[in-house]
Amino acid sequence: MANGCEVVKRHKDFVKNLIKISSDTGRELSFSICVKDGQESGYTSVGEELFVEVPPCPKDMKFVGSVHTHGNIDFFSSIDYYVFANGSEDFMCVAYEEGGKHYVRCIHRPKDTNRWLWKVAEVSSREAEVRDLFNDYQEAVNDFISRANSEEEKILEKMRDLKKRLRQKMDELRKASRDAEYDACVLEL
Ligand SMILES: [Zn+2]
Numbered sequence: 001m002a003n004g005c006e007v008v009k010r011h012k013d014f015v016k017n018l019i020k021i022s023s024d025t026g027r028e029l030s031f032s033i034c035v036k037d038g039q040e041s042g043y044t045s046v047g048e049e050l051f052v053e054v055p056p057c058p059k060d061m062k063f064v065g066s067v068h069t070h071g072n073i074d075f076f077s078s079i080d081y082y083v084f085a086n087g088s089e090d091f092m093c094v095a096y097e098e099g100g101k102h103y104v105r106c107i108h109r110p111k112d113t114n115r116w117l118w119k120v121a122e123v124s125s126r127e128a129e130v131r132d133l134f135n136d137y138q139e140a141v142n143d144f145i146s147r148a149n150s151e152e153e154k155i156l157e158k159m160r161d162l163k164k165r166l167r168q169k170m171d172e173l174r175k176a177s178r179d180a181e182y183d184a185c186v187l188e189l
Pocket residue numbers: 068070076077080094
C-alpha cells in the first residue's frame with residue numbers, strides 16, 4: 001500500500017499551488033494520482049465552494065490516491081469518508097492552511113471497513129448537530145436585524161451563547177472526524 005505523505009511529497013509544489021488557487025477562487029480542487037508502469041501522473045478537477053469530485057484515472061492506470069483542498073479545515077467530512085470507502089485507492093488526503101503554513105493530512109484504507117464506517121456515522125451525526133446549531137445562529141442573527149431595540153440585549157446574549165455552543169460542537173465534530181481517521185500522517189508542504 002502506498003503511503004500518502006510519501007507520494008504527495010513528490011508533488012509538494014503542485015499541491016501548494018492548488019491550495020493557493022483554491023483560496024483565491026473559493027473553490028475546492030482535487031488531484032488524483034494515477035500510476036502506470038511505475039510512472040506517476042496527476043489529474044485535477046475544480047469543484048464548488050464545499051465540494052469537489054475526485055477526477056478518475058484513465059482506464060489503463062491504477063488509482064493510487066487523491067488530495068483535495070479544505071481551506072483551513074484540517075479534518076475530513078463524512079462525505080469524504082463515504083466516497084473513500086466506496087473507492088479502491090490506497091489513500092486520501094486533505095490539503096489545508098494553518099497559521100500561514102500549508103499541510104497535507106492523509107488517511108489510508110482501513111482493513112475492516114465495516115467497523116470503520118461506525119466511526120464515520122458518528123462524524124455524520126456530529127455534522128448534523130453543527131448544521132442545526134448553525135441554522136439557529138443564523139436565525140438569531142436575522143432576529144437581531146429585524147427586532148426592536150428593546151430586545152437587542154436579549155438576542156445578543158442568545159447569539160453569544162449559540163456561538164459558544166457552535167464552537168464546542170465544531171470541536172466535537174473535529175474530534176469525531178479525527179477518531180475516524182485510519183493510519184493518518186501529516187506532511188508540511
Ligand atoms: Zn473534504
